[in-house]
Amino acid sequence: MWDYSDKVMDHFRNPRNVGKIDEPDGSGTVGSLACGDALTLMFQLDENGRISEARFQTFGCASAIASSSALTEMLIGKSIEEAEKITNRDIADFLGGLPDQKMHCSVMGREALEMAIHNYRTGETVMKQLDDHIVCTCFGISENEIRRIVIENNITNIEDVTNYCKAGGGCGMCRSDIQKIIDKVQEERSHKPAPAVPTQPRPLTNLQKIKMIEEVVEREIRPRLQKDGGDIDLIDIVGNQVIIAFRGMCAGCQSSAFTRHDFIEAKLREFVASDIVVTEEGKED
């Protein structure tokens, strides 16, 4: 038996939102009897443009039924723009994961959703794929679909492509073509710089913080002070409080309070953490 999560079994045993909507705002069908699974997804919007009702009919295994049921639950209350962002991973995650060989069930959900949104926007019932050719003729999977699966799920081998979209799982004749697509995506990835990760304030360990403060002092602060014949010593770091002592020309300088606050503290806040407070040894702030 498959190692299905409790949530998969719950949605399989008690599927939510089964059936049709008489006049749906959007409707999409993917899959077929011959392929072994198929899903019809329908939704209706309320006056604010949010999905008020989502219904499904599924022909397929336990995880196909569970994925469809989960998708309808995820859709209700969302705007079209929000619904559009749902990926096959989101569906699998909602269910507490799916066995690898069953990931194609979550992909079927995402495809039906795209189809239904396309239907809502254009009134069409099929999506025309231009500049796309069928790679897997057994299951009718195109190059663009395989590329997308590979990119979105970070896939590196043929078996996973088959698990996620069935391509290559029939006669197997297209497996070398699938490998070429994987290779190409990986090559593109290695040439492309890693996507810029927004610098988010993340909690530092104390050791990391101390090390960073020392580095910033050496690199950014001390050289400037030394230029003016001054210097500082790091005395202690307690939580977000950095205790320093001025040396040389800085010691007793009239504008040392300005230097401490507008220069040293500003630099440490810029490079280490935004909540750093710099105080001078033996002086109340």
Added chain:
Amino acid sequence: MKTVYLDNNATTCIAPEVRQAMEPYFNEKYGNPSSMHAFGGEIARDIRKAREKVAALINADPSEIIFTSCGTESDNMAIHGCCDLMGPGTKIITSRVEHPAVLGPCRHQREAGFSLFELPVDHQGHLDMDAYRELLKSEGRKLVSIMWANNETGVIFPLKKIAVLAKEAGAIIHTDAVQIAGKLPIDVKKVPVDMLSISGHKIHAPKGIGFLYVRRGTRMKTFMIGGHQESGRRGGTENVPYIVGMGAAAELAMQNIEAEKSKVAHLRDKLEQGLLTTCPDTRVNGDPDARLPNTSNISFEFIEGEAILYHLSDRGICASTGSACAAGSLEPSHVIRAMGVPFTAVHGSVRFSLSRYTTAEEIAYVLSEVPPVIRKLRDLSPFSKDSMPPLEL
């Protein structure tokens, strides 16, 4: 919840008599049958008795029996053992609906330079005998490996005819008799096969024991090389308790063969007729008139087999399916596909396989539980007879 076990073509329960017969060999009777002392030597006598019982099941001579670890080992031993001796250039003739234990070794030999021919079957699962006759006419050495009865549909091949034709053509013939054993009589004096595989756990012996019948005079290479056990044809100290169990199971199978044909077949028919009447859009796969008495393979159209099995499992009912999803592959069973079952029914095939332990109450319970499951899944399905969807073929 009570378990209703209708998956006896997958494995069977160990008969109480079999367990009882095996028990002493785990404790007091642990000697090595090859030893030169009475403590071990007695065990050799018990193995001999088991071998006689097993031979009687198929009307063979005890010297023609090689005990193995399972049906798969028997099939491998037969196919590889012959191919190794016959050499590349030999034609292997088999069918598209064989068990993987036969298809696997045959396809392996194809990689090694043998030509392989897989005979097609018709929509009822019957072998294409004309194609078989044609193949036998070809020149050169030939090895035939064709199953006696199919594990998924229960369809029985005319093995006597198949074997006679093979012998007339000078071919060596092996048959996988795993599914027919214990369900219908086997007589190697009347059916001239050279080799025949049987598995213990399909006839109420434990898993881990089987045997290969090798007709006297058949030449094959040994692949388990070691001691003198099994007349040097399979080295290794004998699996004594399991061999004794296999003997007991064979004896029981012979005693019960009539009950299989009458009682088991009656319950199977009751189940099948009941399901066909209560569930619309349902069809039987295979030939109802040439089947094992215990097997029913039914397709519930417009729904998928794995989903059916999980709902049945929730109700304590064990069956199996040829659906793709259940196997973790993407295409439904090779047997169902080879038969050309309509695509509306391919994915919804369920196999019920009974045993002599199946009761009328159990069948009544299954008949009350299955129809609501089928209705529930049909309500979920976008497909039905009336509203066939636009197909993306």
